Each structure stands twice: as structure tokens, then as C-alpha cells.
Amino acid sequence: MAEDFARSVDRGLNLSKRIYYGKEPPKLLSMERKMPAAAESNLPTAPMMYAVITEPVIVDNPDIPSYQPYVHGRCEPPALIPLQMHAVAMEVDCYLETVFVTVSGTWRVHCVSASKTCDCRVAIPMGEQGSVLGVSIETPSRSYCTELITTDETDDPVKLANAKDGFLLKRQIYTLKVPKVVGGSVLSVKVRWSQKMLYQDGQVCLSIPFSFPLNVNPVVKKLSKKEKIILNVNSGTGTVVCCQSASHPLQESNRSGGNIGFIYESEVFMWSTNDFSFSYTVSSVENSCGLLLKSPSRHDFDQRNMFCFYLYPPHDILGKLFRKEMVFVVDTSASMQGSPLEHVKTSLQSALSKLDPEDTFNIIAFNDMSLSFSPKMEPATKETIDNAIQWINLNIVANGSTNFSLPLDQAMKMISKSKHSIPLLFLITDGTVEDEREICEVIRCQLTKGGLNSLRICTFGIGYYCNHYFLQMLASIGRGYYDAAFDTESISSRLERLFSSSSSIILADIKIDALQYLDSLELYPNSLPDLLSGNPLILYGRYHGNFPDNVEVKGTLADFSNFEIGVKVHKVMDMPLERVFSGRQMSMLTAQAWLTGKKELENKVIRLSLQTGLASEYTRMILVESEKGKQISKRETLKEVMMTDSTVRKILYLRQLGLGFGNLKATADNLPPEAAEPKLHETSDAIFTAAANCCGKLVDCCCCMCFIQFCSKLSDRCAVTFTQLCTALACFECINVCCEICECCDFCQ
Structure with a gap:
């Protein structure tokens, strides 16, 4: 499916060559056309918006209509033209192993005639173990937002089962489609997702897809382009954050104990061409481990207390591994x-x-x-x-x-x-x-x-x-x-x-003495794994009882000597532990529900999913469409929405994002793994018909922009006649006519 997406973008880039920007194409446009095309590079490497083109004839500059070679036929499957981005801002919140990312941006449908409409597709590439949390889109007339529902909240299970849109490419790029956007419109988009941080060479490392291709830069001259990134790091307690590297010129904005904030804001000539990366280290042995306690909020369905224990690999034992x-x-x-x-x-x-x-x-x-x-x-x-x-x-x-x-x-x-x-x-x-x-x-x-x-x-x-x-x-x-x-x-x-x-086990058979004295305990993971040289050990749990002010952690080192360390207990208010570990908790609860068949565990997963916004095996994401000024309140249920005027609010069902519980029939039939991937376009395997045969060859084999500029100098009747003639010849593979025009016209000299 990822290959289908890349091919559709490649077709879209070819179609976009029909767009006329004036006598002097912008510098960025010239740079883009000189870059070699690569199918893999057409996959999104940052949050993107695309125009979904099924009728090539609608492709045009909404501000400067031009005479175009008329294209007979349809794009099957549809082409995807990257929209031009006018603004972007990203806010990143890091808590121990989990990162919450929010990207806001505005895109303009620059490639469709002002009198036409097209669907627009948003694509959200996410980092390590990324999970989409929400998408909201504002068009001039309507707004769209994603919500989570349970399967029993709908009266139309057939529509739910037959949902075609809202899926993952390579399990790391989430994409969904917004219908019927008018050419020239500006879209305001906000996307949210969570992902994991990695631990490499003693550093906690973050990498977020934030590399935009040249074709998303607006071609309008004198348009201010401001790029903004806010980074907040909460690593636990104590002064533990020592910044090691950053891809963008961050400036420290605040620091308080284990919390540190950075900001980057700049007016740029072109949007970021590098992924956003950041790394930091734990500054001392004393701060390499900790136990955090937090009371539940009054909105939390689980009113038990929470705790988090973390232990980073001590530097003095990193090279000593078990046989x-x-x-x-x-x-x-x-x-x-x-x-x-x-x-x-x-x-x-x-x-x-x-x-x-x-x-x-x-x-x-x-x-x-x-x-x-x-x-x-x-x-x-x-x-x-x-x-x-x-x-x-x-x-x-x-x-x-x-x-x-x-x-x-x-x-x-x-x-x-x-x-x-x-x-x-x-x-x-x-x-x-x-x-x-x-x-x-x-x-x-x-x-x-x-x-x-x-x-x-x-x-x-x-x-x-x-x-x-x-x-x-x-x-x-x-x-x-x-x-x-x-x-x-x-x-x-x-x-x-x-x-x-x-x-690479450096500490095994780990025990935390205080856990055995609690009145009740629910631990994720269920049993304590070993400490690895390349991963910190992080545990999360819910409990009843009381923790002492200090706890003892014991284990066995690779030389079979005993390891002991005292860990100070801290109460925290500013770290949302229930959100930070919701993915880990939901995965383990779902596995337990599968193993035991207990309905109460499924219900617990559902409540956790709805509370945190993270999709599960038992909840589904929907896209709610509403008229401007009539957005749905969070307190409204889906059934209440469905009872309202259907012209005001509309529900678009999206695909299941869960992993599923395996497929016995596919395994028995020995179907290859790639056969399970959902299809990007639910159409027949038709070719890219007239759009590829005619317009595609015009733009690839000749200077299509010169042809459009040539037509713009003619009278209306002459231009129409000439355009129809060249299109007819193109359909008979007679592309040389356009090439001869390019060689002799004044625009090419």
C-alpha cells in the first residue's frame, strides 16, 4: 500500500506541472523540477496534505486560470498532489519514555480550479511506536474532528464493518480523507500523536518526522513563512536533563528541576528539510533511578493511586553482561x-x-x-x-x-x-x-x-x-x-x-521490596524484566496501600554479585502518568482479555481508550463533520449526534486501528504478510488512463509550461482551437508537435 501511495504522489507531481504560476516561475519551483524523482521519497516525511485528483481537467491555478491541454479520462487510481503549506508549528511534550506531539498547520488547495472541488488527504508520519490521538480540520465552510466510539454506539454496524478510510501505511503513517474541498481554499489542520523515545549510547533520543519536500513551499512571493517548535522535557525529579544534541537551533526557555523547556521560532525561506531530533543524558547516578507517586484525578475512572519506577543502566556496569x-x-x-x-x-x-x-x-x-x-x-x-x-x-x-x-x-x-x-x-x-x-x-x-x-x-x-x-x-x-x-x-x-x-542483560532477578507490602497491585508489565544495557527499566502500576519514603531495589549483576540501591520516593503533580503509560497498559490488558476471555477486562480497555483518546481493539475512530460554528461538544454521544439534522452533522466511519488477534484462515492458507495490508484506493486495477497517456507525456517529454504561456498570448478562439489540436495529437502519441513549439517559441529562447 505504501508503494501505491508513492506512485499516486508521483502521478500528482506530474499533473501539477499543468499549473501556471506566471511568466517567471518561482525559484523553489525550478529547484524542485531539477531534483531526481524517487518513489520512496514520495512517502510523507512530515505531516502533509494532498489534493486527491480523479479528474485531471480540474488541475489548475485557482488564482491564474490558464489555457490547458484538455485531458479525456480519469485518474484511476487517483493522483495525489501535495498541497502548499503556509504555516506550521509543533509542540512536543516528553515524559520519561513517551512523547506527545501536536502539529498545527495551514495548507492551501493551490492546484484545483476555484470553481471545482476535490477530496483532500491528510498523512501523518509518526516516530517509534507511534499512535494517532486525534485529527481536526477546518475548511472555510465545515469542520472535521476524530472521535472514539464503542462498536455498540452505532445503529449501522454494516457501515462500521465496511469502512474504507482512516488507516496506517507501514503501521507508522496515519492517513484519512476530507471530502469536497473547494479549489483555492485554506485548510487549518491540527494533528496529535504519541510515540516512544529510544535509549542509545547512554542518551535518551527523540526523532520526529519533520522533513518537508520542496513542493510544499508556497510559490507566492513575499509570503511570510514562520516555523515554530516548542519542546518540554519532564524526565522525573532532580536536575537530570543535559542536552546533548538538537537538529534545530533551540533556545532554553525555562528550567526547573527535571523540567526543561526549549523554543525555536524563525521566519524561513523554505520549510524544514530535517526531521526534528533531540537527545539528553541523565546527569548523575543519584538521578538514574526514581519512584514517582501520583493520585488519580477526579475524572479518572480508576481511582487507585499510580506509581512509576525507572532505572537507567548505571554507567559503571554497562560493559558487564551475562553469559x-x-x-x-x-x-x-x-x-x-x-x-x-x-x-x-x-x-x-x-x-x-x-x-x-x-x-x-x-x-x-x-x-x-x-x-x-x-x-x-x-x-x-x-x-x-x-x-x-x-x-x-x-x-x-x-x-x-x-x-x-x-x-x-x-x-x-x-x-x-x-x-x-x-x-x-x-x-x-x-x-x-x-x-x-x-x-x-x-x-x-x-x-x-x-x-x-x-x-x-x-x-x-x-x-x-x-x-x-x-x-x-x-x-x-x-x-x-x-x-x-x-x-x-x-x-x-x-x-x-x-x-x-x-x-545485553546487565542486571537480573530484580526485586523492589516495597511492592510486596502493598494492599493490592496491578503491574505493567506483569512481571519484572531484566535491566538491559541498551534500555532503561520502566515500570508502571496501580495500587492500594502506602509506599515508604525510601525503597530498596535489589538484583544480581553479571559477576553474580548482589546489587542494591536505595530509591527515594517522590510525589508528582505535573506528570500525567495515566496518559504516559496508557499504551502499555492497554496492550497488556487486551492480551489478558484475549487469554482469559473476561468481559470486564475488555470493558476496562474501552474505558481507558475513551479516557486517553488512544484507539484499542474494542473502540473505533470516526470522523465527525459539522457546519462551521456547530461543532460537536465532547459531552455529546454518537447517538445524540446521529439524532440531529443530518445536513448539519455527518458521521464518517474509519477503519479499525487495532492489531487484531491473528488470522487462522490466512495462516492456514499461507497468505504472505503483505496480503493483509489495506488498499489505499478501493478501485479496480485500472491504469492511469488519459491523464498519464496525454498530459503525463506532455509534461514529461516537453516544456508544458511554455505551451501554456504560448496559449495565454493567443486570442481565446485561437487558443481553444490550438489546445484541442495538440490534445488530439497527444492522444495519438504525436508529442513531437509540442516539442517543436518549445524549440521555436519566444518563451523558450
Whole structure:
């Protein structure tokens, strides 16, 4: 689907060459036309708006109408022309691992005749683990805003089930369409999303898509373009923020303890061409850990108190890692054929090459059968690794169906009882099976004792057909980590990161003494994972009871010595913990609801989703259209909206944004992961007809702007006749006529 989007933008850029801007095209326009076209570069790298063009004839400058070669036919699928942006501002709020981003901007429909209308599509690229929180759009006559509803709030479940718009490209670019916008209109757009910060080389790193292509810069001369970024960082308590790098020239605006604010505001010649990035470090060992307490607000449906514990990897133990025993369990069913399996094999070979000689490993390839590299764990010597790589190339071949139980059972039996290492099991799959609940229960029973040397389970899902909640639950039971790739290109990078980070354990068997004395406790994740050299350990929970002023945290280091640290407890008011950890909490609750089938857990997810604005498996996003000045109040329910005058308010149903619970039929049929991607355009696979054959060749093979300027110098009757003649010749592939005009006309000299 991402490729379809890029192709539609490429067609739109070709169509936009029909637009006449006057005798002297702006400098930015000339620069843009000299840049080489690349399909991948046509995907949005910042919040964008596009005109959706199905009728090429409507493409024109709404301010300066010009004589155009008439185009017969339609754009199927529609072309997407990037709209010109007139203003942009971004506000970023960082809390520990979570970032909330709000981008406001204005775009003008500069490419459609003033007497015509077109749909407009908004695209919102998000950073690491991004989740859209809301979109609001103002047109001259109407306003649109997204809301969350439950599935029982609508009287038309058919419309809900057949919703076509509002979806994710590559699971990281959210897009939806606004209908019938008049050419020349100015759109005011506000988009909100959340994403995660990464921890790299001792720094907390943020990266937000904020790189705008040249074609969004207005061609109007003397138009002031102001760019504004506000950044607020709340890292906990104490003076812990030390800025390390920033992509834009930020100025510090305020600082108070662990809170620090920055601002950047400038009048620019062109919009930002770099993503916004920022990194900071924790300044001292004393501030590398903390426990925060917060009381619920009166609007919170859960009136239990909240706590957050964070522990950053101490610098003095970063290089000391536990010895590893690693078993890789790899899905080789027929659905993994091609790029998915090749990416997995590349990542697997990379992981093996990074093992130390004292580590041990094994590999199990499975479909409906299983095949292991060795009947026992093997030392990671150079010779053994070379043999394993040869075995991978010969034996990891896509074929057959999917069965988890047998390979998981084999892997757990292979793990030795050594007291000098931590065993790790990695499960990689793109499918789902019927006995996943039984698998979770069996493994839970086998790991009940826990302890330092118990098995850690890490899981990796590919595409939409696997049950990601099963994989999350399995990782939680095994005190490991979960990750996923929803497009083929990201498999290698994400899988290698999971291998590298999950195996870099520096502190294991962690215990927080105060937790056992609470009256009740709900913890996310459910069990305490290990501290990794590349990730801080962050826990969130709800509780009844009382925390002491100081708590003790204990664990075991890689040399099997004891680790102890005292953590001071702080009460916070300015950190919205319920929002910061809502994504983590909802994912875990949904996994528990899937495993147990308890309706009360589903209801809890629904209430949390509606409270935080984060879509879930049990809620849906809708787009509410209303006349200007008659926006819907937050207090109104969907049923109340539906009862109002339909000409005033209209509900547009959007697609489900959840991951789903796997697809047994698709797994049984061995459908490839890419088959699950929704289609960008719900049309037949028609070609880009007359618009591509005629106008596309005019603008690509000749100087179309010269032709338009030439026509503008003729009388009306002569111009119309000449335009019709050239269009007819273009339809017969006679493009040379236009080329001859360009060679001899005064405009080309």
C-alpha cells in the first residue's frame, strides 16, 4: 500500500506541472523540477496534505486560470498532489519514555480550479511506536474532528464493518480523507500523536518526522513563512536533563528541576528539510533511578493511586553482561517465502556473529514439522557459527504450514540448567495457531519458579496475520521483550535490535521490596524484566496501600554479585502518568482479555481508550463533520449526534486501528504478510488512463509550461482551437508537435 501511495504522489507531481504560476516561475519551483524523482521519497516525511485528483481537467491555478491541454479520462487510481503549506508549528511534550506531539498547520488547495472541488488527504508520519490521538480540520465552510466510539454506539454496524478510510501505511503513517474541498481554499489542520523515545549510547533520543519536500513551499512571493517548535522535557525529579544534541537551533526557555523547556521560532525561506531530533543524558547516578507517586484525578475512572519506577543502566556496569544461551525458533512456513524469510536469515546470521565464544546457541526451524541445527546447545566458536550459517542457507526454506507447540517444547528442553548464564528463547513468526492459549498456560506452569536462571522468552511478529497479543503475553510470561515489523523493509533493523538489546542483560532477578507490602497491585508489565544495557527499566502500576519514603531495589549483576540501591520516593503533580503509560497498559490488558476471555477486562480497555483518546481493539475512530460554528461538544454521544439534522452533522466511519488477534484462515492458507495490508484506493486495477497517456507525456517529454504561456498570448478562439489540436495529437502519441513549439517559441529562447 505504501508503494501505491508513492506512485499516486508521483502521478500528482506530474499533473501539477499543468499549473501556471506566471511568466517567471518561482525559484523553489525550478529547484524542485531539477531534483531526481524517487518513489520512496514520495512517502510523507512530515505531516502533509494532498489534493486527491480523479479528474485531471480540474488541475489548475485557482488564482491564474490558464489555457490547458484538455485531458479525456480519469485518474484511476487517483493522483495525489501535495498541497502548499503556509504555516506550521509543533509542540512536543516528553515524559520519561513517551512523547506527545501536536502539529498545527495551514495548507492551501493551490492546484484545483476555484470553481471545482476535490477530496483532500491528510498523512501523518509518526516516530517509534507511534499512535494517532486525534485529527481536526477546518475548511472555510465545515469542520472535521476524530472521535472514539464503542462498536455498540452505532445503529449501522454494516457501515462500521465496511469502512474504507482512516488507516496506517507501514503501521507508522496515519492517513484519512476530507471530502469536497473547494479549489483555492485554506485548510487549518491540527494533528496529535504519541510515540516512544529510544535509549542509545547512554542518551535518551527523540526523532520526529519533520522533513518537508520542496513542493510544499508556497510559490507566492513575499509570503511570510514562520516555523515554530516548542519542546518540554519532564524526565522525573532532580536536575537530570543535559542536552546533548538538537537538529534545530533551540533556545532554553525555562528550567526547573527535571523540567526543561526549549523554543525555536524563525521566519524561513523554505520549510524544514530535517526531521526534528533531540537527545539528553541523565546527569548523575543519584538521578538514574526514581519512584514517582501520583493520585488519580477526579475524572479518572480508576481511582487507585499510580506509581512509576525507572532505572537507567548505571554507567559503571554497562560493559558487564551475562553469559548467554540463545535458542532461535524461526517460522519457515510457506507464507514466509521471499523477502520476509531472507530478512530473518540475514538478522539471524548477524546475531550469531556477535556471540562470544563462551556463549552457546541453537536454531530450530519450524513449519508443520521442526528441524534443529543440533540436538544440544553448541558453543559459539567461529567454526560452529560458520557451520550454522551454512545450515541456515541450506535448511531455512519456506514450505509447509505453521505449528508452534513442538518447536517451543523442543527449545525449552534444550536449555541447560547452567547456573552461570541466562537462557534466552526467541520466537519469530508471521502466523497464528489455534492452541495459543494452551501454549501460554503450559509455559506459565513451567516457569512458575522463576529465579535468576529461568528461561527468558522474546517474541517477534511479522505482519498482521500473527496474533500480536499472544506474542506479547508469551514475552510477559517469560520476562522478556516483544517487537514487531509490519512492513518487509523494517524486519532486519527491528529484529537485529531485539536480538542485540534483549541479550545485553546487565542486571537480573530484580526485586523492589516495597511492592510486596502493598494492599493490592496491578503491574505493567506483569512481571519484572531484566535491566538491559541498551534500555532503561520502566515500570508502571496501580495500587492500594502506602509506599515508604525510601525503597530498596535489589538484583544480581553479571559477576553474580548482589546489587542494591536505595530509591527515594517522590510525589508528582505535573506528570500525567495515566496518559504516559496508557499504551502499555492497554496492550497488556487486551492480551489478558484475549487469554482469559473476561468481559470486564475488555470493558476496562474501552474505558481507558475513551479516557486517553488512544484507539484499542474494542473502540473505533470516526470522523465527525459539522457546519462551521456547530461543532460537536465532547459531552455529546454518537447517538445524540446521529439524532440531529443530518445536513448539519455527518458521521464518517474509519477503519479499525487495532492489531487484531491473528488470522487462522490466512495462516492456514499461507497468505504472505503483505496480503493483509489495506488498499489505499478501493478501485479496480485500472491504469492511469488519459491523464498519464496525454498530459503525463506532455509534461514529461516537453516544456508544458511554455505551451501554456504560448496559449495565454493567443486570442481565446485561437487558443481553444490550438489546445484541442495538440490534445488530439497527444492522444495519438504525436508529442513531437509540442516539442517543436518549445524549440521555436519566444518563451523558450
